[in-house]
Amino acid sequence: MRLELDKSAPPVEARGILTQFGTNIIHENLDFRVDRGEIVGLVGGSGSGKSVLLNTLLGLKEPEGGVVRYFGQDRRNIAPELRQDIKNRIGVLFQGGALFSSLTVRENIMVPLREHTDLPLGLMRELADMKIHMVGLPLTAATLYPSDLSGGMKKRAGLARSLALDPSLLYLDEPTAGLDPIGASAFDQLILGLRDAMDLTVIMVTHDLDSLFTICDRVAVLVDKKIAINDSLPKVRAYEHPWVQEYFGGARARAAGSAGQSEPSTKGSL
DSSP states (O other), X not given: OOOOOOTTSOSEEEEEEEEEETTEXXXXXXXXXXXXXXXXXXXXXXXXXXXXXXXXXXTSSOXXXXXXXXXXXXXXXXXXXXXXXXXXXXXXXXXXXXXXXXXXXXXXXXXXXXXXXXXXXXXXXXXXXXXXXXXXXXXXXXXXXXXXXXHHHXXXXXXXXXXXXXXXXXXXXXXXXXXXXXXXXXXXXXXXXXXXXXXXXXXXEOOOHHHHHHHOSEEEEEETTEEEEEEOHHHHHTOOOHHHHHHHHSHHHHHHHHHHHHSOOOTTOO
C-alpha cells in the first residue's frame, strides 16, 4: 500500500520536541523543519545532541514530548501497514558508510531492494549498478568489498545504498569527515547534483565549514537544547549568540566564507 502524502507539506517537521535520558534533558521545546528541495546543515557543539536529534527524526528514538511529522503525517498516527512506505522514502548515509564488510558494493546496495521489494534478482543488480554510476564510482567497484575501497569510495558506496529505493528525504551524517579537501569538494558537488536530479531534500549533520558555505540553503544551529536559528547562512552568521559568533566568526569560517563566495555555482551538475 502507498500512503497519500501532502506534497506541499515539509518532508520532515518537528514541534515541541522533548528528549531525555533519565533526568538528563537533551532537547526541550525544540522546533525544526526542512522544506522540499532544500539542503539544510545541522550544526552544534560537541554534546549538544545532534546525533540524538537525528535518531529522533529517524524514529530510532521516540521523543518524550512533541511531535514529528513526515510529509504532513504525524508519525504516531500512521497505520502500521503504511509505516514501511514512509521509511522507504527516507535514505540515510551513516558516518563512515556503515557498509556490510562481507558483501560486495553491489550486494550492499541490493540489501534494501531485497528486504523491501519483490523485484527479480537481475533487475536488482541493474538498479544497483545504476546507483553505482550515479554516485560517480566506476562499475568495476561493484564487485569490490569495503576493505578494497578508499575512504572516499566507501562514502560514495554508502550513498549509493542510501539511494537504492529512490528516497525523497536524505540524511547525511558527517558526509565529508575524513576526506581530503579535493575529495570533500567533489562530494559536495555530487550532493548538489543528486539533489537537483532526484528532487531530494537533504539534512546534513556536519562540522565542515566549506560544505556549509558551498551547498547549504539553510543552517540550523542546535544550542541550549533547542534549534536557536534555522535560516540562511548570512542571517545565521549575524545571530547574537556566543557559540554562533565563535563558530562562524573565527578565521576558518571567514576563510571558508570567502572561498564559497568567490566560487561560481555548480548546482545541477553531476
